[in-house]
Amino acid sequence: MTEENHDENKLIAQRREKLTAIRAKRVAFPNSFIKEDTSSDLIEKYDSKTKEELETLAVTAVIAGRIIRMRGPFVVLQDGNGQMQIYINNKSFLEEQAEEIKSFDLGDIIGVHGEMFKTGKGELTLRASRFELLTKSLRPLPDKHKGLTDTEMRYRQRYVDLIVNEQSRKIFQTRSRIMRFIRQYFESLDFMEVETPMMQVIPGGATARPFITHHNALDQEMFLRVAPELFLKRLVVGGFERVFELNRNFRNEGLSTRHNPEFTMLEFYQAYARYQDLMDLTEDLFRKIAIDIGGSSKVSFQGSEYDFAEPFARLSVTDSIKKYCSVADDAVFASAESVAALANSLDVNFDQNWSKGKVLMEIFDQKVEAQIDQPTFITEYPIEVSPLARRNEENPEITDRFELIIGGRELANGFSELNDPEDQAERFKEQVAQKDSGDSEAMHFDHDYVTALEYGMPPTAGEGIGIDRLVMLFTDSASIKDVLLFPHMRPQQDPT
């Protein structure tokens, strides 16, 4: 099967014939039409006028857009901001033009000059005096009532989804608005937006498996970043005391409703702050996003309601296990043996060689996280799973770290940064030992990062917020694919 006739059908063939006829007469894809108005502007200005007022005003307008409905002499155009009905009665045009109007198909893009009026039923409408076909659409649009519902096609052909599904357009508009709001928020707090390498020689900043690539000129193996963390902290060493980066990370892991191989992360670092300060900042940020997006501190998500005006719960890892796994007292957390016994009794899958802290987190991940619905900061993460976080002064087994859980999903991860270069070197060594024993997610030893710390990093707190999951939360989306314009999909089967 050749590409040329692949998925061709009669409907497309008919439209191609129309295009061929157009080509024979004139420039088929003109670029000279000057659009002067948008549907949303016209509605804002004139929808409140009466039929009589509009007749007196005799407003002319020039708009362009895609034909998404045809009802007798009425045509609905969709442009970047909304929709406008056009009255384009072929009886009132000369024969050649009347034929052209008849040949219009749903999906065609036209430009129209005319005068604004209101129909008998009171709908604001543009009466066409001149029109021009700007782009012939060769492919039929999905069902005009139900849109495109096939989830696979919505993801694979997002452009079609965006044409016909208003809800989908809204999600990505909201996403853009959230991104803009976050930038404004951090700039208002004197943070500086920076860009650090996405291609790294030593992948660092998170325990995750990286994508590997190769630089030909340097003949060097390189990694797509799993996190920008170590570079952002180098900038704090350099004296930029408040920095943030809002961009893509890449992790070579499975796909799910919460995971895409490339995803957007906000990371920010604030010198002379503590992790508690960032929990406060996070509450404030979520509250303000909710109000900016929905006009209220309350957000509905997958059947739950969250009020971001309320302070978030704060609970240590061990306390959360006690609460959600019916553990009576702290004695079980005392030794590695008792924690392993607890994991076994709770039916948690884990490796017998794992450390106490790692087993503890496995219990949390498998048995606790999904149960936490209302916004909750989980704190006091074990040191073994937090190789870049500051050790707690009272309890050397834990770090000054938190994660934010909402609706059973991890939204954010932050901590007071480890700025002791000797402790950091030791932590890297432990990571390398784990990597050597087969853990593909363990970190590399980053000597230059330790060197940077040796120059001195001020006490600092930093945090990462998963933007895709944040957008899911604020758009009530069940799958990460719903908030990614072009989610990763397996290639379609070749029909040959």
Place this chain on the structure above:
RNA sequence: GGGGCGUUAGCUCAGUCGGUAGAGCAGUUGGCUUUUAACCAAUUGGUCGUGCGUUCAAGUCGCACACGCCCCA
């Protein structure tokens, strides 16, 4: 990795007990021309995801595979 569900016209979906493939929308032709999921009449359109198998006969039953969705790990 395991389990469940799905894949039928361009789109949205029916398809009974295994017995010649259906509707709405879109399209085409004509009518109507201030409509609102416009309307009226006629009409075109199918490798039923792919491949094997069972059967006189498979969209339908079985197996395998592909892709997707959901759940579990």
